[in-house]
Amino acid sequence: MNLDPSVSSPDFRLMIDMVPALMWSCLSDGSVEYMNKRWLDFTGLKLHEAVGWGWTSTLHPDDVEGLTQVWQEIISTGRAGEAEARLRSSGGEYRWFLMRAEPYRDEHGTVVRWFGTNTDIEDLKRAEREVRDLIDFTPQQIGIMSPAGRRLYANRFALEYAGITLEEYRSPGYMRRFAHPDDLEAINSRGPILRGESYEFEIRLRRKDGAFRWHLFRSFPLRDSSGRILRWYSSGIEIEDRKQLEQRLQNENTALREEIDTISMFEEIIGDSAALQATLSRVSKVAPTESSILVTGETGTGKELIARAIHKRSARSKGPFVSVNCAAIPQALIASELFGHERGAFTGALQKRLGRFEMAAGGTIFLDEIGELPMETQVALLRVLQEREFERLGGSHTIALDVRVIAATNRDLKAAIAEGIFRSDLFYRLNVFPIEVPPLRQRPEDIAMLVRYFVDRYAAASGKRITNISQASMDHLRSYPWPGNVRELQNVIERSVIICETETFSVDPSWLLRNRVQIATPAMPLAQAMETQERVRIEAALAESRGRVSGPSGAAVKLGIRPSTLESKIKALNINKIAFKIADQHAGLRRA
Numbered sequence: 001m002n003l004d005p006s007v008s009s010p011d012f013r014l015m016i017d018m019v020p021a022l023m024w025s026c027l028s029d030g031s032v033e034y035m036n037k038r039w040l041d042f043t044g045l046k047l048h049e050a051v052g053w054g055w056t057s058t059l060h061p062d063d064v065e066g067l068t069q070v071w072q073e074i075i076s077t078g079r080a081g082e083a084e085a086r087l088r089s090s091g092g093e094y095r096w097f098l099m100r101a102e103p104y105r106d107e108h109g110t111v112v113r114w115f116g117t118n119t120d121i122e123d124l125k126r127a128e129r130e131v132r133d134l135i136d137f138t139p140q141q142i143g144i145m146s147p148a149g150r151r152l153y154a155n156r157f158a159l160e161y162a163g164i165t166l167e168e169y170r171s172p173g174y175m176r177r178f179a180h181p182d183d184l185e186a187i188n189s190r191g192p193i194l195r196g197e198s199y200e201f202e203i204r205l206r207r208k209d210g211a212f213r214w215h216l217f218r219s220f221p222l223r224d225s226s227g228r229i230l231r232w233y234s235s236g237i238e239i240e241d242r243k244q245l246e247q248r249l250q251n252e253n254t255a256l257r258e259e260i261d262t263i264s265m266f267e268e269i270i271g272d273s274a275a276l277q278a279t280l281s282r283v284s285k286v287a288p289t290e291s292s293i294l295v296t297g298e299t300g301t302g303k304e305l306i307a308r309a310i311h312k313r314s315a316r317s318k319g320p321f322v323s324v325n326c327a328a329i330p331q332a333l334i335a336s337e338l339f340g341h342e343r344g345a346f347t348g349a350l351q352k353r354l355g356r357f358e359m360a361a362g363g364t365i366f367l368d369e370i371g372e373l374p375m376e377t378q379v380a381l382l383r384v385l386q387e388r389e390f391e392r393l394g395g396s397h398t399i400a401l402d403v404r405v406i407a408a409t410n411r412d413l414k415a416a417i418a419e420g421i422f423r424s425d426l427f428y429r430l431n432v433f434p435i436e437v438p439p440l441r442q443r444p445e446d447i448a449m450l451v452r453y454f455v456d457r458y459a460a461a462s463g464k465r466i467t468n469i470s471q472a473s474m475d476h477l478r479s480y481p482w483p484g485n486v487r488e489l490q491n492v493i494e495r496s497v498i499i500c501e502t503e504t505f506s507v508d509p510s511w512l513l514r515n516r517v518q519i520a521t522p523a524m525p526l527a528q529a530m531e532t533q534e535r536v537r538i539e540a541a542l543a544e545s546r547g548r549v550s551g552p553s554g555a556a557v558k559l560g561i562r563p564s565t566l567e568s569k570i571k572a573l574n575i576n577k578i579a580f581k582i583a584d585q586h587a588g589l590r591r592a
Contacts, residue, residue, distance in 0.1 A: 022118035044090030060086035141236035163208025180204035271446030287313035297437030300487030319363025341393035371411035454493035
């Protein structure tokens with residue numbers, strides 16, 4: 001049966017009135033020409049009140065502009081469409097309806113009328129509001145995205161955390177504004193979205209107070225029955241405390257690995273001489289305090305061992321102990337090593353790096369060979385000690401300091417101050433509680449105990465059984481002045497154990513005669529004497545290693561220091577290491 005789609009047709013009007021839904025028809029310009037009985041009964045309007053654009057009087061005031069705009073867009077395109085809006089019932093109650101419109105075309109394809117229905121979705125909207133309220137008050141950041149990954153919705157918790165509106169969240173520049181710059185690459189990776197896979201990532205988001213905090217986000221797709229993605233849902237929880245704990249453990253592990261690589265072979269402070277006991281007494285008194293300490297003494301006396309003893313007896317003993325040899329780091333990098341740097345702070349700074357002070361947070365930092373610091377770094381260190389805060393290189397964020405500082409040197413800092421190469425104010429700030437470690441020649445009664453300790457240590461390490469110590473060797477060891485102190489004694493014992501083939505330990509006396517140097521006297525300044533001692537020790541090690549600095553048989557291993565440190569000392573003392581290689585070659589030619 002062909003029906004005239006005109007409301008003037010009684011049959012067509014009867015059919016519309018019998019449809020169990022709110023139904024209507026419009027002219028091609030969108031003006032209403034007929035509302036069915038159910039629509040009129042619901043709204044309480046008469047037909048003459050609803051036709052044209054009178055029906056808009058039943059809309060909720062907040063929905064008029066939006067629905068009118070959508071309706072005009074549908075009319076202009078000539079395609080079917082839908083929209084949601086609230087209609088006022090005859091009793092004055094507003095209810096949500098889904099409005100759908102379909103075009104009716106003539107034989108030429110021209111739209112001559114529009115037919116539509118209004119479906120009550122109030123119960124559905126109420127359920128959505130309840131779910132939305134539940135989502136809004138969930139203490140997690142929840143977001144909804146389109147199939148292509150465009151942000152559509154964020155719950156109230158997420159918006160309040162960042163201090164933004166939903167419109168700001170939806171804006172294209174949201175992530176650039178609120179995510180940490182270092183994390184943008186991970187965020188912008190669209191691989192999982194393109195593959196339609198669930199994924200998770202960790203990023204730092206800026207809180208409304210400006211602080212960046214770590215979050216863990218998980219995203220998963222919602223699919224229809226055909227497997228097409230309808231929405232992406234994501235949830236994020238703050239993991240700042242976990243990340244800080246991970247960072248602290250990483251810092252402590254890093255510091256521990258560096259300590260394992262650089263720590264001296266000493267495990268205990270060995271000796272019962274009066275000179276050593278006086279030093280240990282001062283350690284016991286100052287350890288429980290927070291005072292800065294300056295440990296002085298000749299090279300090889302065990303200054304780091306004293307610093308560790310102070311740390312272990314302090315309230316910071318459960319925190320990290322971070323050791324820094326200031327002479328082993330190039331001057332251009334020392335500030336970055338101590339205070340860290342931000343990405344891009346200088347050429348080659350490809351990522352943020354924590355400095356040793358941050359690694360030592362809650363514990364102790366030991367600055368060995370403090371007298372080797374360049375003047376500009378001395379200024380920065382002075383500020384750290386005075387203000388208890390610092391900034392990474394290239395950064396603007398001030399970091400509070402919770403570290404105890406113990407410094408050490410074998411230089412005469414007062415002489416360095418007089419020469420203008422060390423700041424007096426830094427000296428007095430470090431020298432709150434000075435501790436001087438006595439050289440081994442001032443504690444000869446400890447030598448026998450140290451010898452037995454090192455013999456047992458290296459014999460066990462090499463799998464040898466050594467039960468006795470030659471009395472002649474012990475006499476030689478006691479009479480030797482030990483310019484290299486305990487470290488030199490340690491090296492001599494280690495070498496002797498390696499070549500020992502009996503159960504009786506002995507030392508080749510020629511080693512000690514070759515290493516004997518003049519000890520400082522009142523006629524010879526301490527700094528000059530120490531420099532002379534160090535030169536002789538280095539030259540002896542170079543001669544023994546045939547001019548080789550690094551490697552298992554290099555001079556650095558024999559002296560118990562890093563190759564880079566030895567290279568710096570060779571350069572400072574103007575030692576020609578090539579001469580030792582040439583001398584060895586000549587000796588080989590003579591033997592040939």
